[in-house]
Amino acid sequence: MFKTFAEAISWVNGRLKFGVKPGLERMEWLLKVLGDPQKKLRAIHVAGTNGKGSTIAFIRSILNEAGMTVGTFTSPYIITFNERISVDGIPISDEEWTALFNEIKPFVIELEKTELGAATEFEIITTCAFLYFAKYSKTDFVLLETGLGGRLDSTNVVEPILSIITSIGYDHTAILGETIQEITREKAGIIKQGVPVLTAVHQPEATEIIKHTAEENDALYMSLFDSCQLYEEHSLPSGEQFSLNTLAHQYKKIETSLIGVHQRQNASLAILAAEWLTAEKYAVIDQEMLRSGIKKAIWPGRFEKILDKPLTYIDGAHNQEGVDRLAETVATHFNGRNIHVCFSALKDKPYQDMIRRVETFASSIHFTSFDFPRVESAQKLFEQCQITHKTYNEAIDSxxxxxxDTRQDDDAIVLITGSLYFISAVRSMLV
Structure with missing residues (x-):
C-alpha cells in the first residue's frame, strides 16, 4: 500500500521502463477485473494530431455553462500530474490519486504474471481515470483524449456517444506510420459501430479514410468543412473572433480567449459537438451558454502569456503541424515585431524541420535542454539552426x-516553445 502520493507517483513513473506497447488486451483485462467501469460513462472520445486539448477545453466550458458536471482525461500534463484527471477543470487531489493507485496495484501485479505482460504507465493512468469517473465522481459527461494514435490507444476501450477527430499531421511516425493515410487509419480507429464522428480534418486523402471508416461502422460522418462556414475572422489582442454558419444556426462574432488562428477551428468543432448533444437531447445548450463557454475556455501552455515585460508566451508546438500553426499565430498577432524564441525538443520529433520553420519568423533562437529521458541535447539542436543570432545552454535555468537579455528590446516578444514537457517545466519555473 502506498502511504503517500510521492510513493504512488514513483511507482507509476517506474512503469516508463515498459515503454509504449500498443494494444488493448492489457486494458481489457484490467478493466474486466474492476467491473468494466468504462462501460458506465457518457463519454466523448477525442483523437487527432493537434487540437485535442483545446477542443476538449471548449466543449467542457460550454457544458459547464449549461450546468453540466464534466470529467476530463488529458495528457500530458502542463502544471501538475493531477490534472490528467479533472472534474469541471479542477484536478483530483493527491489523496484521490493515491487511493486509485492502491486500488488497482494488486491487479497490475497479477496482470504481470499473465502472458499479456506488464501494464505501461499510460495504461495504469487510463485505468485510474475510468475507475474514478465511474465509481467516485458524479459526472454528466466524460471527455477522453487519446494518448497516442487511436486504434490501439489505451482509451479506445471506451464506448462513447460521440467521437471527434480534430486534425491529422505527422507525429509519432515510428509508431503510427509515415504517411497521412497510415496515420489517419490509426486515428480513425476510434470510430465505433453506430457512434457519430465529427472531424475538422481537411486533407482529402485523410477525410476519405475517415468517411469510409464511418460508413463501414454505420456511423454518422460530420465534417466541419462540409457543414460550416467561418467568416468575419479576426485576431484580437488576447484571443480570436469569428462568425460561424452551421446547418442549424448562425453565430455572429464568437470570441475565444485562446490565441491562434487554429483556435477558431477548434472552437467551431466544439460548437458542432454542442449542437449535436442538444439535438440528441443529451443536453440543453442555448446560444448564450455556448458563447460564454467558448469565451471562458482556457488551456494552459497553448500560446499562454506568462509575463508582461518582456511580453512572454509559452506554446507547446511539439510537432511540425504545431509549429506551422505557431507561425500563423505569430504572423497574425505580432507581424513586424522582434520574435525571440527559446526552443527544446525530444529526440523522436522532426526537430530539424521544426527549426527550419521557426527560423522563418524568429529574430533569435536560444536552445536549451531539460530533465526528461528522450530530450535532445541543446548543442545538437543548435547545430541544426541556420540563422545568425543563436545560442545554446544545456541548463534549463538559462x-x-x-x-x-530581451528586456532591453522594447519591441520584443519572447516565445518559449517546443516539447510539451519542456513547456511544463518552464511554466513551473516562471508562473
Missing part, C-alpha cells in the same frame, strides 16, 4: 537569462 531560460531566465534569455528572457532577461
Amino acid at each position: 531560460v531566465f537569462q534569455f528572457i532577461e
